[in-house]
Amino acid sequence: xxxxxxxxxxxxxxxxxxxxxxxxxxxxxxxxxxxxxxxxxxxxxxxxxxxxxxxxxxxxxxxxxxxxxxxxxxxxxxxxxxxxxxxxxxxxxxxxxxxxxxxxxxxxxxxxxxxxxxxxxxxxxxxxxxxxxxxxxxxxxxxxxxxxxxxxxxxxxxxxxxxxxxxxxxxxxxxxxxxxxxxxxxxxxxxxxxxxxxxxxxxxxxxxxxxxxxxxxxxxxxxxxxxxxxxxxxxxxxxxxxxxxxxxxxxxxxxxxxxxxxxxxxxxxxxxxxxxxxxxxxxxxxxxxxxxxxxxxxxxxxxxxxxxxxxxxxxxxxxxxxxxxxxxxxxxxxxxxxxxxxxxxxxxx
Amino acid sequence: xxxxxxxxxxxxxxxxxxxxxxxxxxxxxxxxxxxxxxxxxxxxxxxxxxxxxxxxxxxxxxxxxxxxxxxxxxxxxxxxxxxxxxxxxxxxxxxxxxxxxxxxxxxxxxxxxxxxxxxxxxxxxxxxxxxxxxxxxxxxxxxxxxxxxxxxxxxxxxxxxxxxxxxxxxxxxxxxxxxxxxxxxxxxxxxxxxxxxxxxxxxxxxxxxxxxxxxxxxxxxxxxxxxxxxxxxxxxxxxxxxxxxxxxxxxxxxxxxxxxxxxxxxxxxxxxxxxxxxxxxxxxxxxxxxxxxxxxxxxxxxxxxxxxxxxxxxxxxxxxxxxxxxxxxxxxxxxxxxxxxxxxxxxxxxxxxxxxxxxxxxxxxxxxxxxxxxxxxxxxxxxxxxxxxxxxxxxxxxxxxxxxxxxxxxxxxxxxxxxxxxxxxxxxxxxxxxxxxxxxxxxxxxxxxxxxxxxxxxxxxxxxxxxxxxxxxxxxxxxxxxxxxxxxxxxxxxxxxxxxxxxxxxxxxxxxxxxxxxxxxxxxxxxxxxxxxxxxxxxxxxxxxxxxxxxxx
Ligand code: SF4
Ligand code: SF4
Numbered sequence: 065x066x067x068x069x070x071x072x073x074x075x076x077x078x079x080x081x082x083x084x085x086x087x088x089x090x091x092x093x094x095x096x097x098x099x100x101x102x103x104x105x106x107x108x109x110x111x112x113x114x115x116x117x118x119x120x121x122x123x124x125x126x127x128x129x130x131x132x133x134x135x136x137x138x139x140x141x142x143x144x145x146x147x148x149x150x151x152x153x154x155x156x157x158x159x160x161x162x163x164x165x166x167x168x169x170x171x172x173x174x175x176x177x178x179x180x181x182x183x184x185x186x187x188x189x190x191x192x193x194x195x196x197x198x199x200x201x202x203x204x205x206x207x208x209x210x211x212x213x214x215x216x217x218x219x220x221x222x223x224x225x226x227x228x229x230x231x232x233x234x235x236x237x238x239x240x241x242x243x244x245x246x247x248x249x250x251x252x253x254x255x256x257x258x259x260x261x262x263x264x265x266x267x268x269x270x271x272x273x274x275x276x277x278x279x280x281x282x283x284x285x286x287x288x289x290x291x292x293x294x295x296x297x298x299x300x301x302x303x304x305x306x307x308x309x310x311x312x313x314x315x316x317x318x319x320x321x322x323x324x325x326x327x328x329x330x331x332x333x334x335x336x337x338x339x340x341x342x343x344x345x346x347x348x349x350x351x352x353x354x355x356x357x358x359x360x361x362x363x364x365x366x367x368x369x370x371x372x373x374x375x376x377x378x379x380x381x382x383x384x385x386x387x388x389x390x391x392x393x394x395x396x397x398x399x400x401x402x403x404x405x406x407x408x409x410x411x412x413x
Numbered sequence: 414x415x416x417x418x419x420x421x422x423x424x425x426x427x428x429x430x431x432x433x434x435x436x437x438x439x440x441x442x443x444x445x446x447x448x449x450x451x452x453x454x455x456x457x458x459x460x461x462x463x464x465x466x467x468x469x470x471x472x473x474x475x476x477x478x479x480x481x482x483x484x485x486x487x488x489x490x491x492x493x494x495x496x497x498x499x500x501x502x503x504x505x506x507x508x509x510x511x512x513x514x515x516x517x518x519x520x521x522x523x524x525x526x527x528x529x530x531x532x533x534x535x536x537x538x539x540x541x542x543x544x545x546x547x548x549x550x551x552x553x554x555x556x557x558x559x560x561x562x563x564x565x566x567x568x569x570x571x572x573x574x575x576x577x578x579x580x581x582x583x584x585x586x587x588x589x590x591x592x593x594x595x596x597x598x599x600x601x602x603x604x605x606x607x608x609x610x611x612x613x614x615x616x617x618x619x620x621x622x623x624x625x626x627x628x629x630x631x632x633x634x635x636x637x638x639x640x641x642x643x644x645x646x647x648x649x650x651x652x653x654x655x656x657x658x659x660x661x662x663x664x665x666x667x668x669x670x671x672x673x674x675x676x677x678x679x680x681x682x683x684x685x686x687x688x689x690x691x692x693x694x695x696x697x698x699x700x701x702x703x704x705x706x707x708x709x710x711x712x713x714x715x716x717x718x719x720x721x722x723x724x725x726x727x728x729x730x731x732x733x734x735x736x737x738x739x740x741x742x743x744x745x746x747x748x749x750x751x752x753x754x755x756x757x758x759x760x761x762x763x764x765x766x767x768x769x770x771x772x773x774x775x776x777x778x779x780x781x782x783x784x785x786x787x788x789x790x791x792x793x794x795x796x797x798x799x800x801x802x803x804x805x806x807x808x809x810x811x812x813x814x815x816x817x818x819x820x821x822x823x824x825x826x827x828x829x830x831x832x833x834x835x836x837x838x839x840x841x842x843x844x845x846x847x848x849x850x851x852x853x854x855x856x857x858x859x860x861x862x863x864x865x866x867x868x869x870x871x872x873x874x875x876x877x878x879x880x881x882x883x884x885x886x887x888x889x890x891x892x893x894x895x896x897x898x899x900x901x902x903x904x905x906x907x908x909x910x911x912x913x914x915x916x917x918x919x920x921x922x923x924x925x926x927x928x929x930x931x932x933x934x935x936x937x938x939x940x941x942x943x944x945x946x947x948x949x950x951x952x953x954x955x956x957x958x959x960x961x962x963x964x965x966x
Binding site: 066067068069070071077078079080081082133137139177178179180292341342344346347351390394 | 423425426570732736737738739741759764767768769771772773774775776777780788790791807816817819820821822823824825827829
């Protein structure tokens with residue numbers, strides 16, 4: 065009955081520990097985003113975390129379940145943080161609240177709480193906001209050095225009162241690189257597109273550096289064995305492969321694999337979203353397939369679909385496949401192979 | 414020599430240093446022992462002494478009941494003071510006088526004699542399940558065995574009993590292995606030992622270099638990883654063979670014994686000593702003289718721990734067995750039995766109770782460490798849902814209850830506990846459905862018994878008749894006896910013999926596969942077959958008598 069538990073002897077973390085490690089590993093990414101997109105990123109994360117915890121407490125009270133241990137495992141906080149970083153900086157508070165509510169109440173607790181949710185809660189919240197409030201969800205201001213930020217006070221005010229004057233809307237809505245490329249128009253060749261300098265100065269490098277910060281946090285998680293390498297590697301590998309195929313076929317209309325890897329939510333998604341143990345596949349083989357499936361879907365949706373960034377939808381779609389994956393990758397237990405074969409195998413001696 | 418790998422496994426902290434420093438010594442003789450009638454897999458033994466009887470060490474006090482069962486002997490000399498359905502109590506007279514059986518020589522005496530000795534010595538596996546040793550040694554009758562695997566891995570943290578006996582009796586253990594190898598016809602012996610026991614390894618190497626033995630002995634040192642002492646895992650490691658699911662090591666030509674059992678077998682054969690004592694690791698932070706001790710069976714745990722300096726105010730719990738697979742003891746008055754290999758008197762900081770369980774987050778950690786390649790997380794889910802058909806599909810009964818999954822679970826889910834209760838529930842259900850079968854088999858048994866009694870009565874009458882008529886000489890009356898077909902009776906007897914063998918085989922296999930199940934039904938079927946055999950014997954004897962009688966004149 066195992067009286068010994070790994071965590072008691074200091075070799076393995078508890079669930080709460082795992083969650084906190086993941087939260088800690090988001091700090092480089094959040095830091096980089098704040099640097100490029102302003103303090104609105106932090107206020108997003110804080111608000112989302114707060115709303116997520118409140119939603120969890122509220123629903124647990126309604127479900128008459130113990131509140132404390134559930135809040136203590138930090139899983140709701142993590143969902144909030146992950147949702148927060150996906151939103152445009154200084155999103156209106158009600159937008160964040162709606163997202164957090166959808167994530168915690170609908171995607172997690174209505175399915176039975178921690179461990180029972182088939183879909184990644186943060187991505188459910190994000191996807192819901194994306195389809196319901198597309199205008200607000202594309203308000204990514206062009207990156208500008210943190211210190212020189214001028215818009216901050218206004219955007220924070222907008223976050224608090226929850227609306228933006230239409231004039232400001234225009235000023236804010238800078239396209240993300242993925243967005244811009246997506247809408248470049250069929251007639252425009254990739255080379256012409258980039259030559260026309262479609263994005264404000266520094267946008268590409270800002271997104272790249274943010275992506276690298278997520279990569280750094282993700283590597284920490286792998287080194288600390290909080291997550292296994294299978295899903296990120298499979299996802300990034302299949303993305304590279306498929307993007308390379310498209311790119312090789314028609315470099316003038318499709319983006320390079322590197323562009324796909326370093327823009328949008330790719331690296332963040334690979335290490336922090338796709339690896340959510342609850343909604344991901346479990347066995348090694350299933351994880352490889354799951355990760356690869358996400359990668360393929362991301363490229364397909366990005367190049368052929370209607371949404372510029374596709375990580376959320378790709379993850380949600382693969383969440384759907386997890387039960388099947390788990391069933392069809394059941395490992396054959398030891399001793400089941402030769403059960404039918406009663407002949408004596410030769411010994412090694 | 415290459416070492417093969419079993420999947421999964423964990424590296425729990427060993428904590429063997431507590432108990433492997435002191436030399437092996439004898440625990441003080443208890444003044445009172447309580448000997449449970451069931452210290453082994455299978456049926457409880459039947460008492461054959463009465464309250465007030467005086468016994469010596471080694472006196473038979475309860476006989477095995479059915480095939481999967483073992484005799485029980487007095488472990489101290491003294492007086493029987495109490496007999497219940499569960500146990501026999503003996504009060505010591507302090508003289509410690511022994512009654513041993515005549516010594517045998519395993520090299521020269523017949524295998525039947527040796528097997529009979531293992532039976533009469535009450536030997537049962539000293540490792541875990543307590544499977545009666547004579548049955549295991551008999552398997553060679555049904556299976557060709559090419560390798561005897563000595564399980565010296567001892568992979569549970571804390572336990573050092575095998576380690577210490579390997580250091581103290583390397584020659585005897587090798588000899589015991591030869592004895593068992595001879596009984597099962599194995600031409601080679603492989604000793605699998607984890608590399609965290611350097612002294613035992615060198616003791617064995619030394620002993621091996623000196624002695625010439627009939628079966629070749631190979632020492633295989635393997636990496637220390639839990640649970641390499643699992644029978645299947647060890648066989649994978651040293652032989653690279655997979656024991657089929659639901660099968661036995663014997664199916665792939667192997668037989669597994671732990672060193673303690675081999676030593677006890679040699680003692681029973683060579684010295685005529687029944688199984689009345691064993692080595693127990695006494696350890697844990699709350700005793701002041703941890704170590705390994707020869708302990709008489711039936712010694713109360715409390716007395717035993719007191720004798721090695723138990724500090725009761727720090728004691729949190731006593732665990733029987735290792736910290737991974739053992740169970741907490743509910744009362745310190747429980748006795749040491751044949752399968753008690755270790756007692757851990759742990760403080761609360763040493764083995765704290767598990768933190769509160771939280772929901773499974775499907776992290777897959779359990780799956781990565783499962784040596785049986787099961788899906789512990791799924792098993793947990795379906796065990797709680799009591800979905801027995803899915804549990805069967807997920808091979809619940811392949812779980813060896815090693816606890817590796819519970820050990821790593823970040824949500825502190827007591828996974829093994831779930832599996833144990835699910836298995837228990839399924840076994841009960843099977844018994845429920847088997848009940849009508851069992852009633853039928855009991856009826857058949859009764860019929861067979863009546864037939865046998867009738868046949869024996871006839872045989873006795875015939876014998877008397879023969880006695881009576883001999884002196885009269887050559888009367889013609891005998892010719893009235895119908896012509897008996899000796900040949901068909903002989904065939905019937907052979908068939909009955911085969912039926913007994915088959916029933917024995919089925920029972921032994923079932924019991925060895927799952928020592929925790931109940932085998933009343935199979936035992937009844939075996940008893941029926943035995944009755945049939947006796948009846949056939951009697952009829953044959955009867956017929957023989959009447960024919961000789963006919964021919965005599
Ligand atoms: S206890 Fe059973 S399920 Fe858990 S690791 Fe051991 S064999 Fe696998
Ligand atoms: S280790 Fe525990 S939490 Fe992780 S999958 Fe297994 S049962 Fe679930």
